[in-house]
Amino acid sequence: MRHRLLALAAGTALLATTACGGQDSPSQEDGELTPLTAGVIPIVDVAPVHLGVEQGIFEAHGIDLTLESSSGGAAIVPGVVSGEFDLGFSNMVSLIIAREQGLPLTTLTNGVTSTGEQGADLGGVFVSGDSDIESAADLESARVAINTLSNIGDTTVRQSVRVAGGDPTGIEFVELPFPDMPAALETGQVDAVWAVEPFGTVIRQAGGREIASNFVDTDPDLSVAAYFTSEQRLAEDPELFASLTAALEESLAYAQDHPDAVREVMTSYTEIDQSVVDALILPRFPSEIDRDSVQTLADLMLEDGVIDAEADLDGLYR
Template identity: 55%
Template structure:
């Protein structure tokens, strides 16, 4: 089981941060640099895989290696320890890490809500036949999330409060996204917060969507970002610039080519073609993605996940 970020930060505070990527190519200093990026294998990171497939990272001098993670709570310590040069992680994990003096810095947007109720790329679902029909009905229920004290439970609690319910009565259970649909079917949990492709999979299996928790938090919420460490930025700013340029170009390519974004899903997920055609794609903007992060910080303060407001300007490069 992946530990919450708050449980690992003290173990990592004195760990050496990752340095620059390893030199690739022919070894004469003129080749690409090998860069390892940690990313959870979900729809959100389609631009990352698409950028590799389209040669965008190669164009920017990067040989990209993508390592699968379970979520931000795994990605944060892996970046701090140097296992990953960069990672895709949700804003909650990054804020918690930064609040505990981990030298994390966001270099680009990762994924943004569609802003549409009932049509976002993530949501809370209840199994077929359940008496849960809205967020308030989640009171006194068990809800699966991929990481505890993270973006899922933080935004779900907010949805419950927004709907007039008592969020303190909910029990959150940590499960990997791929295991959630089966857990719902077995009755192991009463509801689950899922993102694509697991949202569509759950709905096709008869589940009912009862909350759009990202939209409830902020219609323009950027749920996750690509980040690295301050040491990486200080030691190899050119590599960070190259990675940022490459991922931004990849985000724009995915935004402008939704069919290509769908097609690439078959390369790193187990989705079949029918499911790929049905899933809801998020947005991948490269501008105006910083301000909505404050909405999450405010929710984290409300729930006691962090004790003081973080310096959001310092969090972004």
């Protein structure tokens, strides 16, 4: 599964010309907007870019940003490499894997950060209300659902097991989309799930229990995900991407300062009940990536065999 990203990108010219290549930058005097497309995931993490579009932040920077939903970072990465997307949102593990496979990606801003609070984070490990599993240490031989194998889910869940004093080597990880996890847990298809908001709240409201906050166990200041582009796209129009980065930073700051707006905008791109929207746990939205926390992730990836050699993270940052 470590070669998922490379396989998805196979057949794609690494230096493909994007659909937007050669367009004028947003500094042009005619007032026209530069169209860009971003690959995102329908979870709470990407509320800032939705708010940025809604509030006219990207437009103020000369950008007409179209948001296209995808299943996860492992699918968005090859879309950015091929030029299908000018901008992508992905967890840091997917980006580290991509860089280690030679894919020319670079981050623009942080995407989402852990709250740092046990039992009150944007993601966690959940079991059914009547499960015999009491802590992450009890997951040693459990069947655990995650959205993408060999990625940030299993990497951080293993760390929760270690922190709790258990051995994670015997866990059976099962790939399952986030929306399918509540039902899989309720029917006993799996013993536990790693879910992010809003699906964590859905599980709680159905009687499930959280046994670990895997992001917090990894690093309380964990930079979970980032907005990124390709090195080629950035080199083609650095002025455009400077404007895009500024718009992203403003959107993140707006989301951080307006939690009610975050909840409200989620109803525009997810199909969840208002009761869930009102109760879900919001993450932090700083614009700066916590590089120490990303190094921790890279070290765990090496320990667990997700990557074969020590990651060179310098190229990951703009």
